[in-house]
Amino acid sequence: MLRRTALLVALLLGGCTVGTPAAPELGAIVADPRERFVAAEPADAAPIVDAWWTRFEDPLLSEYVERAGVHNPSILQAVARVEQARAQARVARADLYPQISGRFNASRQRQNLAGLGFSEILPTAPGGGTPDGGGEDEVASFVTDSFSLNANVSWELDLWGRISAQSAAARADFLASAENLRAVRQSIAAQVARSYFNLVEARQQVEVSRAMVAALAEIARQVGNRVDVGVAAPGDKALAFANLDQARAGLSQRREAVERATRGFDALIRAYPDGEVATADALPEIPPPPPAGLPAGLLARRPDIRAARLNLIAAGYREAAAERALLPGINLTGSAGTSSSELSNLLDGNFFVWSIAGAILQPIFQGGRLRAQVEAAEGRQAEAVEAYAETVLQALSEVETALAVEEELATRQLALGAAAEAAESAVAISFNRYLAGLDPFITVLQSQQTALDASSAYLAARRARMENRIDLHLALGGGFEDAAPAPTQPEPLPQ
Structure with a gap:
């Protein structure tokens, strides 16, 4: 008899155990997975840098990123979603314990x-x-008259782990929301950095355009004097002032871009959009590239991948809960208290009453509802598997792309820098040749436009390289040092 009792207890405890659903490994997602990133340096496997924005050595940028990390509305919404998920996990876990209520x-x-x-x-x-x-x-x-004072107890025994699976799924949802918060914080940090450098570049573009307007104004003055004394053709003066007016329009357009960029940046840091944003005078030098680490490291580092994995785990737990809903359940209920026709007798032990009951419920026919719920849970798990795979593939693609285009962006920046210097020299040469009567005035105008375009393109290339460096840090999963990594799976549940 004792042996049979021990066996029954072991079976019941075993039924309460909920195993963690497994997520597919990298080799099951990508054909021919690589041990390191193809576009990375062979020995580039150092730890990923947290607070990557400090590598640009711009105190204003660091201040803005930290401010946005505290006050940005998207981050605060994500914080609120974490608190909601935490509460829902506590609600689901409460079903594991007896429910006690008092009643008068x-x-x-x-x-x-x-x-x-x-x-x-x-x-x-x-x-x-x-x-x-x-x-x-x-x-x-x-x-x-009738009066009663009772304490009521109800408890559904979790024989097969259905309630435990539901609780584990809710906890996985909570952990996923915490990872989504980390992802939002990293995304906002990247947005702030991109917007900041975009604003710095826009202001530099204004300075380039302003310098060009000043130069064209001087050229137009000299050409006008030559026309007035009959040395140059009248058409040259008209062309000079037309080119000057066109440059002034371009300057106005660049000032408009600054106004839009400034107010968009204000919204990111939750400041009133008054257009007053302090920035550096010029784009900083490109810092050394960060270590890329290993492809497999992304699975444990990037918050969006961790969140997708936790969503997959939650779907697995919900499928287990749906399957175990087909099994019989045991409910225990009890009540104890006093009952009397006189209110004064409610605290008298002679009027004490109690009851205890148990019920076994086995679903027999519900029109296929339970089977359909199992199939729906299986479908959601299959969807979560593919969502996890899609997130991993997107992460790998982002890292490889940022690494691969880095060299091309550096080459383009170098070439455009040389082109801008050559174009500046060409402006002076063409104007001197025009004054000497060797070249037509249209050559001067063409060299001026080429110089403006080259300088503008050089600044845009530098900003593009900055943005690619930001994208690389974001793709590698770098983030805030004070963001403690959340566990990748729910804690073991009580047996």
Whole structure:
């Protein structure tokens, strides 16, 4: 008998165990997975840098990123979602424990004897009517009071781990929301850095355009003087001032871009969009590239991959819960307290009452509802598997792309820098040749436009390289040092 009892207990405890659903490894997602990133340096496997924005050595940028990390509305919304998921996990976990409630009942009831099977009526008073003054006979009745004070207990035994699986799924949702918060913080940091460098570049573009307007104004003045004294053709003066007006329009357009970029940046750092944003005067030098680490390291480092994995784990737990809903359940209920017709007796132990009951429920026929719920859970798990694979593939693609284009962007920046210097020299040469009567004035105009375009393209190339460096840091999963990594799976559940 003792042996059979021990075996039954072991079976019941074993039924409460909930295994963690497994996520596919990198080799199951990508054909021919690589041990290192193809576009990375062979020995480039150092730890990923946190607070990567400090590598640009711009104190203003660091200040703005840290400010946005505290005040940005998207981050605060993500924080609120984490708190909601935390509360939902506590709600789901509460189902594992007995539910206890207290209850106080008070009632008064009037019953008549006729309703109890008697036909007695009240006697008729002298002169007609009933004793209470009514004009007709009344049926005899009585009033009773009832008071009770109870503590009620209900508990569904988690024999097969269904409730444990639901609790584990809710906890996985909570952990996924925490990872999504980390992802939002990293994304906002990248947005702030991109917007900051975009604003710095826009202001530099204004300075380039302003310098060009000043130069064209001087050229137009000199050409106008030459035309006035009859040395140059009248058309040259018209062309010079037309080119000057076109440059002024370009300057106005670049100032408009600065205004838009400034107010967009204000929104990121939750500041009033007054257009007053302090920035560096020029784009900083490109810092050395960060270590890329290993492809497999992304699975444990990037918050979006960790969140997708936790979503997959939650889907697996919910599938297990749906399958175990087909099995019988045991509910225990109990009640203890006092009951009396007098309120003063509720604390008297002589009026103590209690009850205890148990029920076994086995679903037999529900129109296919439970089977359909299992199929729906299986479908959601299959969807979560592919969502996880898609997130991993996107992460690998982002890293490889950022690494691969780095050299091309550096080459383009170098070439455009040389082109801008050559174009500046060409402006002076062409104007001197025009003054000497060797070249037409249209050559001067072309060299001026080439110089403006080359300088503008050089600044845009530098900013593009900055943005690619930001994208690389974001793709590698770099982030805030104070963001403690969340566990990648729910904690073991109580047996």
